[in-house]
Amino acid sequence: MSLIRNAKLLLTIVIAAVTIAGKAQSSDQMHQQMHQQMLADQVNIHKEVNLLDSVTMLYRLQEEELLFPALDLYESWNNDWVNPYRGQNVKLPDSLKIDVSDYFPPTLGHVTSNFGWRRRRMHNGIDLKVQTGDTIYAAFSGKIRVRKFERRGYGYYLVVRHNNGLETVYGHLSKFLVKQDDVVKAGQPIALGGNTGRSTGSHLHFETRLMGQVINPNDIIDFNNKVAHTDTYLFQSKKSRAVANGTIGPGGIAYHRVKSGDSLSRISKIYGVSVSQLCKLNKITPTTTLQIGQRLRYN
Numbered sequence: 001m002s003l004i005r006n007a008k009l010l011l012t013i014v015i016a017a018v019t020i021a022g023k024a025q026s027s028d029q030m031h032q033q034m035h036q037q038m039l040a041d042q043v044n045i046h047k048e049v050n051l052l053d054s055v056t057m058l059y060r061l062q063e064e065e066l067l068f069p070a071l072d073l074y075e076s077w078n079n080d081w082v083n084p085y086r087g088q089n090v091k092l093p094d095s096l097k098i099d100v101s102d103y104f105p106p107t108l109g110h111v112t113s114n115f116g117w118r119r120r121r122m123h124n125g126i127d128l129k130v131q132t133g134d135t136i137y138a139a140f141s142g143k144i145r146v147r148k149f150e151r152r153g154y155g156y157y158l159v160v161r162h163n164n165g166l167e168t169v170y171g172h173l174s175k176f177l178v179k180q181d182d183v184v185k186a187g188q189p190i191a192l193g194g195n196t197g198r199s200t201g202s203h204l205h206f207e208t209r210l211m212g213q214v215i216n217p218n219d220i221i222d223f224n225n226k227v228a229h230t231d232t233y234l235f236q237s238k239k240s241r242a243v244a245n246g247t248i249g250p251g252g253i254a255y256h257r258v259k260s261g262d263s264l265s266r267i268s269k270i271y272g273v274s275v276s277q278l279c280k281l282n283k284i285t286p287t288t289t290l291q292i293g294q295r296l297r298y299n
């Protein structure tokens with residue numbers, strides 16, 4: 001009995017010793033592991049702090065972008081005029097890629113009057129059929145810059161500056177659904193269509209501009225299919241387009257290529273040159289018939 005007891009006791013002691021030794025070893029390892037973990041945690045904490053900094057920075061940039069859309073292009077935020085940049089020595093880029101992938105049609109109405117010359121006046125936008133009370137949507141994301149009334153012109157109108165750098169104008173509205181300086185998303189309802197200002201019959205007058213410079217909306221948007229032609233619109237200044245299509249020659253001599261509907265008076269207005277000056281430069285008379293495709297020197 002006692003032998004067995006002693007043996008049992010011995011066995012118990014041995015087991016205990018082994019267990020303690022094992023525990024001691026494992027606790028030592030654990031201690032080491034803890035140290036490593038703590039060091040690693042410290043690194044992770046640093047990483048997290050850095051990540052947090054970057055996220056905060058990103059948010060600040062996004063907030064700034066929301067406060068002043070396209071801040072890199074525009075220095076001022078004017079709430080009074082469609083084109084406050086005129087005479088402000090604004091330098092339009094020679095070319096600029098504009099992201100128009102978030103385009104949302106302001107209305108689904110068809111085109112009732114196109115961009116361009118009509119009745120001896122330049123039509124700076126495109127007219128789209130709406131019924132008074134139809135919802136008008138923001139074409140791109142941005143911020144409401146102008147919310148005004150112009151009795152002889154746009155009527156109730158909005159100007160939105162977009163994050164992509166464009167500005168759009170919405171005229172002849174009957175009701176505003178946004179306030180000045182509101183931040184809007186592409187496709188957000190901003191107004192109701194109408195017939196206010198210089199307008200006969202309810203329609204939406206819609207303009208696209210870059211730093212005040214009018215852009216033909218048809219160059220960006222396919223109004224039949226109500227989508228942007230491409231995700232990126234390449235803006236080119238008049239000068240870089242002229243160089244590209246060969247209407248600026250050696251020595252800076254500039255030419256206008258005659259299009260359908262052109263007249264000497266129209267061309268003189270485009271370039272700010274008198275008709276008689278145009279005639280002298282091109283050795284023609286005011287009654288000369290212009291040929292489509294013909295080049296006319298204007299400087």
Ligand SMILES: [Zn+2]
Nearest residue numbers: 125126127205
């Ligand atoms: Zn119009």
